[in-house]
Amino acid sequence: MVWVFAANDVLGQDFYARSTLRVAGELPGMYVVVKEGRRVTAGKIIETEAYIGEEDPACHAHRGRTPRNAVMYGPPGHAYVYFTYGNHFMLNIVTEHEGFPAAVLIRALEPVTGICWMIDRRGVEDPNRLCRGPGNLTAALGIDRSFNGLSLAGPRIFVCRDNAPSPCVQTTGRVGVNEGSDRPWRFFIPNHPGVSAYRMGTKAMRKKPESRKREGKTR
DNA sequence: GATTGGATCTACT
DNA sequence: GTAGATCCAATCG
Numbered sequence: 001m002v003w004v005f006a007a008n009d010v011l012g013q014d015f016y017a018r019s020t021l022r023v024a025g026e027l028p029g030m031y032v033v034v035k036e037g038r039r040v041t042a043g044k045i046i047e048t049e050a051y052i053g054e055e056d057p058a059c060h061a062h063r064g065r066t067p068r069n070a071v072m073y074g075p076p077g078h079a080y081v082y083f084t085y086g087n088h089f090m091l092n093i094v095t096e097h098e099g100f101p102a103a104v105l106i107r108a109l110e111p112v113t114g115i116c117w118m119i120d121r122r123g124v125e126d127p128n129r130l131c132r133g134p135g136n137l138t139a140a141l142g143i144d145r146s147f148n149g150l151s152l153a154g155p156r157i158f159v160c161r162d163n164a165p166s167p168c169v170q171t172t173g174r175v176g177v178n179e180g181s182d183r184p185w186r187f188f189i190p191n192h193p194g195v196s197a198y199r200m201g202t203k204a205m206r207k208k209p210e211s212r213k214r215e216g217k218t219r
Numbered sequence: 220g221a222t223t224g225g226a227t228c229t230a231c232t
Numbered sequence: 233g234t235a236g237a238t239c240c241a242a243t244c245g
Contacts, residue, residue, distance in 0.1 A: 085227045086238030135227050176226050
């Protein structure tokens with residue numbers, strides 16, 4: 001499938017320099033495009049989550065500024081990419097004004113362009129599973145630490161809008177966070193097969209595995 | 220320097 | 233429903 005993105009469709013910094021909840025609510029339906037040399041991969045955003053300020057217990061900025069989360073304190077319209085759980089990168093988009101730590105986590109995409117590259121990177125062929133979940137979509141698009149702090153004005157990564165009318169968007173509590181999951185800051189396109197509807201909010205119910213402590217664990 | 224826990228995913232029971 | 237993989241960053245000493 002060939003997809004042509006016109007330069008004037010790329011979202012500018014003014015789009016991100018607004019309320020995080022507005023940005024997170026408007027991003028579903030937009031397209032994330034990643035260019036790695038001749039490889040172009042793109043997907044339609046179908047699920048997001050908002051992380052807002054040091055007051056938000058689930059936000060990385062909750063305990064103040066650190067070298068890791070410094071990008072969130074920077075100007076809007078930049079990518080905040082971090083590594084977690086030993087094997088997953090997360091893609092966030094910095095929002096609001098410089099100095100205020102807030103970002104939108106991209107949780108799921110619908111593969112649109114460069115699907116062969118995604119299959120190549122993931123080793124998975126089911127298009128519904130290719131970009132479902134924040135760790136999976138970064139793997140499919142080839143996003144890693146080197147994207148941290150990059151401007152979403154391109155050229156390596158950018159977001160653009162569609163001519164189609166905005167899709168209807170539903171909200172629920174956030175996934176995978178222990179505190180703050182009560183806030184309806186997760187936005188998604190309902191009934192989309194690519195939405196990571198699996199195990200909604202079950203993380204909070206999972207006990208911290210005592211067995212993971214050193215004993216007998218070769219690492 | 221060592222320890223701890225994490226904005227996850229998958230396979231297995 | 234549960235456990236294991238996997239490693240970085242923050243925290244504690």
